[in-house]
Amino acid sequence: MSLISRRAVLATGAAVPFAAWAAPVPGSxxxxxxxxxxxxxxxxxxxxxxxxxxxxxxxxxPVWVKDGGYLLFSEPRQNVIDRWxxxxxxxxxxxxxxxxxxxxxxxxxxxxxxxxxxxAGALVMCDSGSRALARVDLKSKDKKFIVDKFEGKxxxxxxxxxxxxxxAIYFTDPPFGLTDGPxxxxxxxxxxxxxxxxxxxxVVVIEKELALPNGIALSPDESxxxxxNSDRTLPIIRxxxxxxxxxxxxxxLFFDMHALMVPEAKGGPDGxxxxxxxxxxxxxxxxxxxxxxxxxLLGLINVTGRATPNCAFADDGSTLIICATxxxxxxxxxxxxxxxx
Numbered sequence: 001m002s003l004i005s006r007r008a009v010l011a012t013g014a015a016v017p018f019a020a021w022a023a024p025v026p027g028s029x030x031x032x033x034x035x036x037x038x039x040x041x042x043x044x045x046x047x048x049x050x051x052x053x054x055x056x057x058x059x060x061x062p063v064w065v066k067d068g069g070y071l072l073f074s075e076p077r078q079n080v081i082d083r084w085x086x087x088x089x090x091x092x093x094x095x096x097x098x099x100x101x102x103x104x105x106x107x108x109x110x111x112x113x114x115x116x117x118x119x120a121g122a123l124v125m126c127d128s129g130s131r132a133l134a135r136v137d138l139k140s141k142d143k144k145f146i147v148d149k150f151e152g153k154x155x156x157x158x159x160x161x162x163x164x165x166x167x168a169i170y171f172t173d174p175p176f177g178l179t180d181g182p183x184x185x186x187x188x189x190x191x192x193x194x195x196x197x198x199x200x201x202x203v204v205v206i207e208k209e210l211a212l213p214n215g216i217a218l219s220p221d222e223s224x225x226x227x228x229n230s231d232r233t234l235p236i237i238r239x240x241x242x243x244x245x246x247x248x249x250x251x252x253l254f255f256d257m258h259a260l261m262v263p264e265a266k267g268g269p270d271g272x273x274x275x276x277x278x279x280x281x282x283x284x285x286x287x288x289x290x291x292x293x294x295x296x297l298l299g300l301i302n303v304t305g306r307a308t309p310n311c312a313f314a315d316d317g318s319t320l321i322i323c324a325t326x327x328x329x330x331x332x333x334x335x336x337x338x339x340x341x
Contacts (some may be wrong), residue, residue: 004224009148025049029329030073030287030303036077037300039290042335047301049322051329053082053090059323061126061160061271062312063115067140071314073323076128076177082329099129108214109177114160114310119167124270127306128177131290133158133197145200147203153188160271160310162217168246169197170225172204172213194227196246205249211245215272215283220263220338222246223272225252228269228282235261235269237282237291256294260285271310271323275335281320283308305330313337 021271027033028048038280053059070085072093083093097112104110110129110306118124124146125137132148132155146169148154160232162170174192178184182192207213207227215228215237225240225248239254249289257269265286272282278293287302288311301308303324310323314330315338322329 001061013331014090029324029327030298030301031270034299036267036292036296036298038292038296039315042275042290042298043301043333046216047086047332049301049329050332051327053084053328054326056082056326056328057327058309059328060309061113061115061341062310062314062321062323062328063117063123064312064314064321065117065123066122068138069315071312071321072123072330073321073328074112074115074125076113077305080112081115081125085323089130090328094136094182096129097125098127104129104162104180106184107177108179108181109157111225113177114171115156116161116163118163119165122140122162124163124169126161126171128159129179130155131157133171135163147201147298148191149199150193150203150205156187156189156192160216160330164218164222164246166246170216170218171195172196172227174212174214174230176212176230191317199244206240207238207251210234216284217272217274217280219274219278220276224271226274226280226282228272228284230268230270232268233262235285237269237272237280255282255289255291255297257289262286262288266305267307267309268326269310273311273313273320275313275333276317276338276341277335279335281311283310288320301331303327313340315332316340 030049034244079096079221081094081097084090092161098112112125113128114126127134156175191208193205197203210229212230214230235257237255240248240251243249279292290298306325308324312321320331
């Protein structure tokens with residue numbers, strides 16, 4: 001695991017190949033920028049960015065449901081989860097996806113955000129509006145809350161999550177879902193935390209110092225937890241070395257995105273997914289930033305003119321789904337997602 005300083009990122013010339021943001025490849029919805037030949041092992045030279053669903057305000061939290069072969073993704077601001085498959089296209093799956101009470105002006109994002117599928121095949125969600133983690137039976141759509149408080153205080157607005165093989169849920173809790181963010185009068189936690197919940201009902205905070213923790217993912221062997229920080233003054237991914245108990249033993253800077261935050265690049269550090277070999281597909285400024293497991297910048301998948309808050313592996317694991325502001329797109333890969341191994 002390498003430590004990438006801002007100076008080191010700048011030294012790669014990373015910003016140079018990303019100059020032509022507004023010139024998509026003909027027939028594609030953007031460009032795949034290559035900063036290392038290492039990207040060729042992950043994405044073919046002729047790969048295209050294809051739009052598969054559109055007409056949304058803000059898409060988030062995609063997850064592929066293997067049992068059924070379909071995609072679910074969130075519209076946090078519209079309080080909806082949508083469903084897509086190749087045969088029928090996109091349709092509404094669940095509304096409300098999150099907060100189910102009367103309209104609440106304190107909530108900027110009343111719906112679900114990050115989504116995951118647990119070992120039993122149930123949908124596990126970061127319910128931003130209800131300020132909780134919840135589990136949903138995909139057939140009945142029956143919803144049960146998992147946890148909504150830490151030390152007696154309500155969470156801010158759970159944002160993204162990942163689930164370990166043992167069933168532990170790691171999740172981030174920035175205040176993005178609250179109308180006034182960190183200044184919201186309904187905010188109860190004094191920090192934006194990263195948490196670990198275990199099936200025995202125990203929840204512990206494992207990080208308090210990141211201003212805006214967002215995307216979160218486990219390495220294939222679950223020895224490292226990655227967390228992105230959406231703070232524009234510190235746009236980084238941090239790596240946490242985990243012990244056998246699943247708790248951090250140490251942490252380090254994994255990748256610094258300062259050099260990628262040029263005016264043309266929309267978005268910032270956000271959702272993270274990891275392939276079978278430990279490479280990171282991380283939402284960042286300008287698109288999905290592709291990083292080796294050593295923290296080397298391999299390239300960027302830029303969906304022209306759009307911020308890209310999250311991504312997920314789909315089909316047999318060799319398709320990357322990208323939530324890009326008002327659309328959902330896909331790119332065929334030469335690698336597969338870690339959870340498809």
